[in-house]
Amino acid sequence: MIKLQNVTKTYKRGADDEVVALDDVTVEVTKGEFVFVVGPSGSGKSTFMKLLTREQLPDGGEIWVAGKNLATLRSWKVPVLRREIGYVFQDFKLLENKTVYENVAFALEVIGRPRREIEKRVPEGLDLVGLSEKSRAHPHELSGGQQQRVSVARAFVNNPRILLCDEPTGNLDPSTSVGVMKLLDRINRTGATVVMATHDQHIVDSMRRRVIELEDGHVVRDQSRGVYGYGG
Amino acid sequence: MTARWTYVIREAFVGLRRNLMMTVAVILSVTVSLTLLGASLLLSEQVDLATDDWTGRVEVSIYLCDDRVCPAITPEQQEQLREDLESQEVVSEVFYESKQDAYDRFTAMFADQESLIDAIDADILPASFRVRLENPNLFNVIADQFSPPYPGVEEVVDQREVLNQFLRFTNVVRTAALVVAAIQLVAAGVLIANTIRVAAFARREQTGIMRLVGASNWYIRLPFVLEGVFAGLIGALVSWGLLWGTVPRVATSLAQDIELMPFIGEAQVIAVGPWLLLAGTGIAAVASILALRRFLDI
Numbered sequence: 001m002i003k004l005q006n007v008t009k010t011y012k013r014g015a016d017d018e019v020v021a022l023d024d025v026t027v028e029v030t031k032g033e034f035v036f037v038v039g040p041s042g043s044g045k046s047t048f049m050k051l052l053t054r055e056q057l058p059d060g061g062e063i064w065v066a067g068k069n070l071a072t073l074r075s076w077k078v079p080v081l082r083r084e085i086g087y088v089f090q091d092f093k094l095l096e097n098k099t100v101y102e103n104v105a106f107a108l109e110v111i112g113r114p115r116r117e118i119e120k121r122v123p124e125g126l127d128l129v130g131l132s133e134k135s136r137a138h139p140h141e142l143s144g145g146q147q148q149r150v151s152v153a154r155a156f157v158n159n160p161r162i163l164l165c166d167e168p169t170g171n172l173d174p175s176t177s178v179g180v181m182k183l184l185d186r187i188n189r190t191g192a193t194v195v196m197a198t199h200d201q202h203i204v205d206s207m208r209r210r211v212i213e214l215e216d217g218h219v220v221r222d223q224s225r226g227v228y229g230y231g232g
Numbered sequence: 233m234t235a236r237w238t239y240v241i242r243e244a245f246v247g248l249r250r251n252l253m254m255t256v257a258v259i260l261s262v263t264v265s266l267t268l269l270g271a272s273l274l275l276s277e278q279v280d281l282a283t284d285d286w287t288g289r290v291e292v293s294i295y296l297c298d299d300r301v302c303p304a305i306t307p308e309q310q311e312q313l314r315e316d317l318e319s320q321e322v323v324s325e326v327f328y329e330s331k332q333d334a335y336d337r338f339t340a341m342f343a344d345q346e347s348l349i350d351a352i353d354a355d356i357l358p359a360s361f362r363v364r365l366e367n368p369n370l371f372n373v374i375a376d377q378f379s380p381p382y383p384g385v386e387e388v389v390d391q392r393e394v395l396n397q398f399l400r401f402t403n404v405v406r407t408a409a410l411v412v413a414a415i416q417l418v419a420a421g422v423l424i425a426n427t428i429r430v431a432a433f434a435r436r437e438q439t440g441i442m443r444l445v446g447a448s449n450w451y452i453r454l455p456f457v458l459e460g461v462f463a464g465l466i467g468a469l470v471s472w473g474l475l476w477g478t479v480p481r482v483a484t485s486l487a488q489d490i491e492l493m494p495f496i497g498e499a500q501v502i503a504v505g506p507w508l509l510l511a512g513t514g515i516a517a518v519a520s521i522l523a524l525r526r527f528l529d530i
Contacts, residue, residue, distance in 0.1 A: 053444065082446030093441055109239050110447035158445065 001162060001193045002029040002052060007061035009047050009217075021047040022058070023217040029195060031161075034188045036204050037197045038228055039214035045197040048214065049166050052195070053085055054078050066161055083111055086155030086192075090167035092147045094139040094154075100126065101135040104154045111158065125157040126150075129183055145176030149183060156187055163187060165196040169203060177203060201228035243455035244462060247431045254427040255463055261423050262467025262516070263474070265416030266508045270475045272409035273507065277500045278483075279402045282493040283395070292365060292374050295358040295386045298331070305384030313384060317363055322373050325364040331357055358386060420467070421515045424460045425523035432456055432524060457520040464516025465509065472505045 009022040022044045029035050037045050050056045051063055054070045063070040066084040073081060094103050104125050108118045126132045129149040139147055148168060155163060165184065169177035181203055188194045198204060204211060204227060211226030212219060248255045294313070296305045305313075317326045329337075334357035339349050363374060371390040379388045432439065442452050476498070483495040 076449065079443075079446040079448045082444060085446075087444045093437065095438055095441070106441070107445040110442045110445060110451055112448075112451065154445075 001031045001033070001066065002195065003027070003062075003064040004051075005062040005064075007051065007058045007063060009044075009051065009056065009058050020217045022051075022214075024061070025214075025217070025219055026061075027212060027219060027222065029193060031193055032188070032191055034185070034194045034207070034209045035196070036207070036209060036211045036226075037195060037214065038199070038204060038211055039220075042216075043214040044217045045214055046166070049164055049195075049197055052162075052164060053082060053087065079111070083158060084161050086152075086158065086160040086163045088148070088151055088155045088163065088165040088168045090170040092139070092144075092151045092171075094147055094150055096139055099136050099138055100131060100142070100150050103139070103150055104157050107154045107157055113158075121157050125153040128156070128186075129153040143176070144172050145179055148172060148176075148180050152180070152183055152187070156192070161192060163192050163194045165194065165198075167198055167200075168196065169198065169200050174202060181207065204228040240451070240454045240458065244458035247435070247455060247459040248462060250434070251427065251431055254430065258420070258424050258427050258460075258463040258516075259467045259470065261416070261420040262464050262512050263470045265413055265420045266468050266471035266512050267474050268409055268413035268416055269511060270471055270501075270504050270508050271479075272406050272413055273504050274475065274479055274496060274500060275402065275406045275409065277504075278496050279399065279406065281496060283399065285494050291391055292363045292371055293389045293391060294361040294363060294374075294378055295389065296360060297384050297386045298358055301386050302380070302384075309384040313361065313378070313382075317361060317374075317378070320374070320377075322366050323363055324366050327362045327364075329360045329362055331355060331359045334359065417511070417515055420464075421519040424464065424516050424519040427463075428456050428460050428520045428523040431459060453521075453524050456524055457517060460516040460520030460523075461513050462516075464512040464514075468509045468512030471512075472501075472508050475504070476501050 004025050004027045007022055007025045008020070011019045011021055013019055025044075025048070037048055039045055047056065051058055051070070052065055054065075054073065057071065065081060068077075068081055070081070095106065098106060101122055105118050105122045108121060113121075123132065123135070126135055129152055131146060131149055131153065134142060134146065134150075139150065142150065148171075152168075163184070168184070169180055172180060177200065184194055184196065185207070208225045208227075210224045211221065211228070213221035213223075213229075294317075296310065296313075298304050314326060314328070317323055332354065335352070335354045338352065338357060342349055365371065365374070375388045375390065378385055380386065439452050479496070479501050480498045483497060487495045
């Protein structure tokens with residue numbers, strides 16, 4: 001489902017100052033897996049996620065996502081790739097001037113889905129995240145956990161094969177985080193591949209899923225049923 | 233209308249409303265530039281119309297001597313001159329205008345300027361042969377043969393010179409209007425580009441989400457482009473309306489004062505409209521697309 005082969009990505013900072021974000025990274029994630037990507041700030045997690053959605057292109061190596069080679073993917077086909085990927089942000093990124101329902105519907109509207117399909121799928125999505133009653137509320141009327149669940153509903157309403165979560169619990173308190181993690185786990189059990197970048201040690205330790213640890217752009221650990229760090 | 237078009241059009245109007253001051257500025261600037269453009273196009277029409285009309289009417293005047301500059305023409309010389317003129321192939325018609333005819337024409341032309349008429353003696357205007365040519369461009373053929381020292385001729389004057397002076401003047405006016413219109417149009421384009429960029433920046437959160445959920449490029453951009461095109465269209469319509477409301481009226485009142493030439497009317501103003509619409513929407517579309525090209529890249 002996701003495959004990185006000897007991927008290198010460097011950022012230019014000034015004339016001859018370079019920062020190596022990812023250095024010769026090779027990782028494979030198969031269909032239906034749940035993977036944590038962990039590591040300190042600046043370890044390359046964000047770059048890793050951005051490469052998967054082709055927000056950025058690698059300087060070297062190959063990336064395959066949902067059967068597509070991102071290096072050779074034509075730019076006009078990038079939207080097609082992104083329809084296979086749901087994306088959950090740390091700061092939710094809900095539109096304040098839209099209701100919960102409209103926020104979720106937006107994801108379908110802007111990829112040109114017919115109205116009948118939208119009217120069927122949005123309630124299903126809100127039901128999945130347990131927010132059917134809040135469909136007319138605006139984001140600011142919701143708690144952080146509820147907002148994150150709306151953003152999960154938006155990411156998943158199109159039934160993507162891959163769900164990428166960038167620090168989805170970063171702005172949430174521990175008990176709320178557990179609810180969001182249960183939701184992601186449930187989505188994973190429907191067959192979707194979930195990749196989650198996180199700092200949250202408790203969550204990683206309690207979920208006991210595959211852990212890929214990055215440090216200074218290298219994969220320093222790739223462990224099935226892992227914990228956040230050695231020896232805690 | 234499918235859901236996708238409803239979305240695109242709704243978003244365009246949301247942008248226009250949210251950015252009302254900028255929208256008004258864009259519309260005004262497009263209006264000013266297109267009104268100038270339309271005015272210069274109509275001026276060209278007017279010049280063409282007048283030129284066509286005059287080209288058929290201009291004549292060569294051969295002024296006859298009357299003792300003031302040269303010894304007065306004798307009746308024999310005058311008869312000879314008429315025969316020579318009529319035998320020319322390029323000449324289609326020859327009229328004789330006596331001193332009295334010339335004075336009558338002069339007083340008619342300046343009927344409302346008595347002081348001018350008072351200053352002119354009936355005797356001072358020379359008699360002339362007025363010659364109409366098959367082709368007005370062949371003036372030189374006549375000028376070469378009949379200019380002094382041809383006996384009894386004081387001067388040969390191509391009346392096209394008078395027309396040409398008028399044409400040169402209108403050409404300057406028209407070119408100036410076109411240049412100003414072009415500069416205004418560029419300014420309007422820059423203003424539109426800037427407005428669209430501001431609009432796109434204001435909605436960057438929304439477009440960012442659209443990109444990540446896989447909205448296609450045109451779906452992200454089209455509302456912004458439509459926003460610009462719509463403002464351009466309104467500006468074009470307003471300028472068309474302005475020209476329609478003023479130009480025929482001005483032309484009618486001028487036609488009452490100046491009987492020498494025909495004037496353009498509503499038909500020409502209507503005909504110029506599609507060009508204004510095309511220019512307005514075209515500039516707006518190009519400006520919007522250029523503004524978005526770098527801002528909203530994948």
